[in-house]
Amino acid sequence: MNTSLSQQLFTRGKAVIPGGVNSPVRAFKLVDGTPFFVRSAKGAHLRDEDGNDYIDYIGTWGPAILGHAPDKIIAAVGDAITRGLGYGTPTAVEVDMAETIVRWIPSIDKVRMTSSGTEATMSAIRLARGYTGRKYIIKFEGCYHGHVDSLLVSAGSGALTCGKPDSAGVPDAFAALTIALPYNDKEAVRQAFAAHGSDIAAIILEPYPANAGLYFPKDNFLEYLRDITARHGALLIFDEVMTGFRLGKDGVQGIHGITPDITCLGKVIGGGLPVGAFGGRADIMDCVSPLGPVYQAGTLSGNPIAMTAGLTQLRELENTDAYSRLENLGARLEEGIRKALADTGNPFTFHRTGSMFCLFFTAKEVNNLQDAMTASLEQYRPFFRSLLEQGVYFAPSPYETGFISAAHTESDIDHTVAAVARALKSIG
Numbered sequence: 396m397n398t399s400l401s402q403q404l405f406t407r408g409k410a411v412i413p414g415g416v417n418s419p420v421r422a423f424k425l426v427d428g429t430p431f432f433v434r435s436a437k438g439a440h441l442r443d444e445d446g447n448d449y450i451d452y453i454g455t456w457g458p459a460i461l462g463h464a465p466d467k468i469i470a471a472v473g474d475a476i477t478r479g480l481g482y483g484t485p486t487a488v489e490v491d492m493a494e495t496i497v498r499w500i501p502s503i504d505k506v507r508m509t510s511s512g513t514e515a516t517m518s519a520i521r522l523a524r525g526y527t528g529r530k531y532i533i534k535f536e537g538c539y540h541g542h543v544d545s546l547l548v549s550a551g552s553g554a555l556t557c558g559k560p561d562s563a564g565v566p567d568a569f570a571a572l573t574i575a576l577p578y579n580d581k582e583a584v585r586q587a588f589a590a591h592g593s594d595i596a597a598i599i600l601e602p603y604p605a606n607a608g609l610y611f612p613k614d615n616f617l618e619y620l621r622d623i624t625a626r627h628g629a630l631l632i633f634d635e636v637m638t639g640f641r642l643g644k645d646g647v648q649g650i651h652g653i654t655p656d657i658t659c660l661g662k663v664i665g666g667g668l669p670v671g672a673f674g675g676r677a678d679i680m681d682c683v684s685p686l687g688p689v690y691q692a693g694t695l696s697g698n699p700i701a702m703t704a705g706l707t708q709l710r711e712l713e714n715t716d717a718y719s720r721l722e723n724l725g726a727r728l729e730e731g732i733r734k735a736l737a738d739t740g741n742p743f744t745f746h747r748t749g750s751m752f753c754l755f756f757t758a759k760e761v762n763n764l765q766d767a768m769t770a771s772l773e774q775y776r777p778f779f780r781s782l783l784e785q786g787v788y789f790a791p792s793p794y795e796t797g798f799i800s801a802a803h804t805e806s807d808i809d810h811t812v813a814a815v816a817r818a819l820k821s822i823g
């Protein structure tokens with residue numbers, strides 16, 4: 396595979412952009428590689444500057460649930476830009492977007508749009524502190540909530556990939572207000588509330604953690620968190636930036652029948668453009684400025700082009716059989732990968748829910764960050780490289796989740812399964 400143009404661009408990029416990338420996980424640092432530079436994308440495929448084609452399982456890190464550049468989103472955005480790129484005034488499409496989110500997610504009475512998932516989680520914890528008048532936030536090790544100062548404590552995703560789960564630049568005084576606990580550990584949560592109960596403003600979590608691999612709640616962990624927060628007057632914040640509208644219309648909360656107080660959204664609701672949102676119960680959301688004392692704002696928040704892209708994507712999800720297609724494609728991939736693992740005698744752990752999946756290079760059951768860290772990086776590296784050389788793009792880090800889009804074809808999936816089988820054989 397010729398990647399000379401990508402290599403030249405990376406050299407130029409590194410001279411003027413830290414690490415040559417605008418978000419660390421793109422740098423291929425952990426897999427000792429050179430990132431490919433994308434020229435165009437359509438459906439489930441990426442084309443790089445050298446003309447190589449890849450079946451993509453990153454999907455812009457989640458937003459591209461219908462695949463890249465879906466015709467309907469491109470047409471809607473094309474139409475919207477003829478009326479201007481943004482006005483800094485309220486628009487009809489923002490109201491349509493808010494009504495759609497409120498209709499799909501029963502725990503949300505009111506919602507405020509932001510320009511990223513980071514802004515959504517940052518605003519949500521400020522709101523929780525403002526509403527409760529308390530200072531501590533509980534998060535879980537390996538969960539990633541964007542690059543919010545006080546949430547870059549035991550963080551997943553690029554922070555974990557780059558070996559910096561506790562970022563430099565976060566004052567000790569901020570980090571001291573974040574209590575990081577192991578996911579799925581009810582006893583640790585109980586002890587934190589026993590020690591600090593009346594000072595805990597909120598628990599924030601990815602209900603299905605997907606930034607240190609992908610793992611799931613067990614033994615009614617989410618129900619336990621709902622109960623203990625309610626008993627102590629703390630808020631429960633579900634960060635569904637990744638899972639919201641990806642796993643169905645009402646996210647993980649819908650799957651488990653849990654009502655969080657605040658929900659953070661992003662990725663899919665932007666249709667590929669920069670969007671985030673946080674929403675929840677009316678009495679909590681009414682604490683947000685201009686109604687209440689918690690300040691929150693954004694020059695480009697609710698940008699009409701981004702709202703148009705996101706709303707078009709949500710309507711497509713509502714009006715087509717996309718979720719059942721995603722489940723079928725996911726099941727096909729899972730069956731193929733499990734067979735490849737069995738055929739090659741590899742005992743690795745594979746997790747999937749709907750269109751999200753993760754292969755851990757460990758035989759251990761994975762229920763938290765510590766389990767996820769037992770996965771072998773030495774095996775992931777050549778596995779990743781072998782796939783890439785076969786034109787299949789999995790995440791350049793074992794701590795990220797794979798995404799399938801409704802634009803993947805059965806033949807894409809079968810090609811991928813064959814590539815995975817060859818990659819597994821090649822690592823022995």
Ligand SMILES: Cc1ncc(COP(=O)(O)O)c(C=O)c1O
Binds near residue numbers: 601
């Ligand atoms: C669960 C979760 N929360 C928050 C974020 C932050 O979103 P963004 O990168 O749009 O700021 C991300 C991804 O980056 C995420 O996966």
Ligand SMILES: N[C@H](C=O)CCC(=O)O
Binds near residue numbers: 421606
């Ligand atoms: N895992 C991250 C978000 O979900 C990856 C996106 C990024 O940080 O660039």
